[in-house]
Amino acid sequence: MSIKELAKQYDSFIIERRRYYHQHPELSWKEEKTSDSIMSDLEAMGIETKRFRGRTGVLGVIRGGKPGKTVMLRADIDALPIQEHADVPFSSQNQGVMHACGHDCHIAMLLGAAKILSDIRQELCGTVKLLFQAAEETCHGAEYYVEEGLLDGVDAIMGMHIWGTLDAPKINVEGGGRMASCDNFKITVRGRACHGSAPHMGTDAIVAAAAVINNLQTFVSRRNNPLNPLVISIGTIHGGDVFNVIADKVEMEGTIRTFSRELRKDIEGIMRDMIENTAKGCGADASLEYWQFPGPVINEHDDLNRIARNAAAKLYGEEGLAPLEKMTGSEDFAYFMEKIPGIYAFIGARNSEIGAVYGNHSDKFKVDERALHRGSALYAQFAEDYLQNS
Ligand code: NI
Numbered sequence: 001m002s003i004k005e006l007a008k009q010y011d012s013f014i015i016e017r018r019r020y021y022h023q024h025p026e027l028s029w030k031e032e033k034t035s036d037s038i039m040s041d042l043e044a045m046g047i048e049t050k051r052f053r054g055r056t057g058v059l060g061v062i063r064g065g066k067p068g069k070t071v072m073l074r075a076d077i078d079a080l081p082i083q084e085h086a087d088v089p090f091s092s093q094n095q096g097v098m099h100a101c102g103h104d105c106h107i108a109m110l111l112g113a114a115k116i117l118s119d120i121r122q123e124l125c126g127t128v129k130l131l132f133q134a135a136e137e138t139c140h141g142a143e144y145y146v147e148e149g150l151l152d153g154v155d156a157i158m159g160m161h162i163w164g165t166l167d168a169p170k171i172n173v174e175g176g177g178r179m180a181s182c183d184n185f186k187i188t189v190r191g192r193a194c195h196g197s198a199p200h201m202g203t204d205a206i207v208a209a210a211a212v213i214n215n216l217q218t219f220v221s222r223r224n225n226p227l228n229p230l231v232i233s234i235g236t237i238h239g240g241d242v243f244n245v246i247a248d249k250v251e252m253e254g255t256i257r258t259f260s261r262e263l264r265k266d267i268e269g270i271m272r273d274m275i276e277n278t279a280k281g282c283g284a285d286a287s288l289e290y291w292q293f294p295g296p297v298i299n300e301h302d303d304l305n306r307i308a309r310n311a312a313a314k315l316y317g318e319e320g321l322a323p324l325e326k327m328t329g330s331e332d333f334a335y336f337m338e339k340i341p342g343i344y345a346f347i348g349a350r351n352s353e354i355g356a357v358y359g360n361h362s363d364k365f366k367v368d369e370r371a372l373h374r375g376s377a378l379y380a381q382f383a384e385d386y387l388q389n390s
Pocket of ligand 1: 101102103136161360
């Protein structure tokens with residue numbers, strides 16, 4: 001049987017598992033029952049498994065009948081702190097926790113791929129590792145597995161995401177930037193309090209903070225190359241206690257998104273310069289705290305792009321593929337791609353006929369489950385073809 005036929009055959013298994021995981025969502029690094037259940041699902045298929053000391057997540061290993069390279073297929077498994085309001089009969093049984101990003105689908109798609117790959121194990125030229133990764137939503141889960149040396153001996157990795165704005169059951173595989181980097185920051189502006197009627201007697205931290213905000217947006221529009229998308233958003237601002245007192249302190253937090261690794265390297269220094277000097281010009285002091293989260297997800301390996309795209313076309317024809325604009329959201333899969341060649345695909349979940357029209361992270365997020373077995377097929381076909389081609 002072909003991979004396409006096997007995927008179709010396992011369709012009801014994949015949907016049943018998806019619904020089970022959907023009903024039992026767990027938050028990042030708390031995916032205990034999820035990991036136990038994935039373990040038993042894999043063991044029932046006779047697949048070798050591994051757990052991580054004191055951490056959630058599961059690794060499955062399928063050794064092919066012929067020698068060759070090692071490819072890893074990754075699915076993230078965590079849910080979000082959202083109360084579900086989706087119109088489905090299998091909604092979350094855990095109060096305030098929901099698989100609103102579709103990671104339940106990712107678990108099920110990779111379990112489906114595990115079944116397919118087990119069936120064709122003898123024909124595989126190498127090893128397939130299945131990583132059920134915890135804590136993607138915290139942006140740091142992938143980093144843990146990289147530090148644990150999980151990529152040692154792995155030649156390439158594939159990840160995918162079920163996507164609420166892409167029509168089901170289309171597959172998107174394309175080269176270039178797919179998801180942006182995500183860095184977060186906190187700015188503290190310090191002035192000197194005095195009576196609001198006599199501002200010259202103190203230093204107004206609020207006016208200095210306003211200048212900082214404007215200059216950061218000027219950095220985006222005037223100093224950054226407009227051909228390089230860049231977002232700097234300030235999401236919180238807190239300062240002052242009384243209407244007629246000049247505030248001595250303002251704190252602001254925000255996030256930065258870009259697809260350019262070069263720009264990302266420089267941006268912290270440029271921002272610090274601008275923030276400190278802008279505040280200084282107002283007679284105030286300012287400091288910047290800066291945290292790097294995942295880098296951009298870029299499909300930059302032509303060979304992997306080609307293998308993945310051809311795998312999708314072989315399965316469902318050119319009409320099974322659809323374009324999708326890159327996005328300024330982020331994905332911790334970037335940590336894997338910084339270490340070894342990787343490819344990232346999207347599977348369409350949108351279908352207005354069944355009300356699956358909400359974006360990922362919506363409390364009404366719903367997917368067209370007809371797409372799921374295609375995700376399993378793509379994982380498996382990519383793995384087989386990559387090992388065959390290497
Ligand atoms: Ni997600």
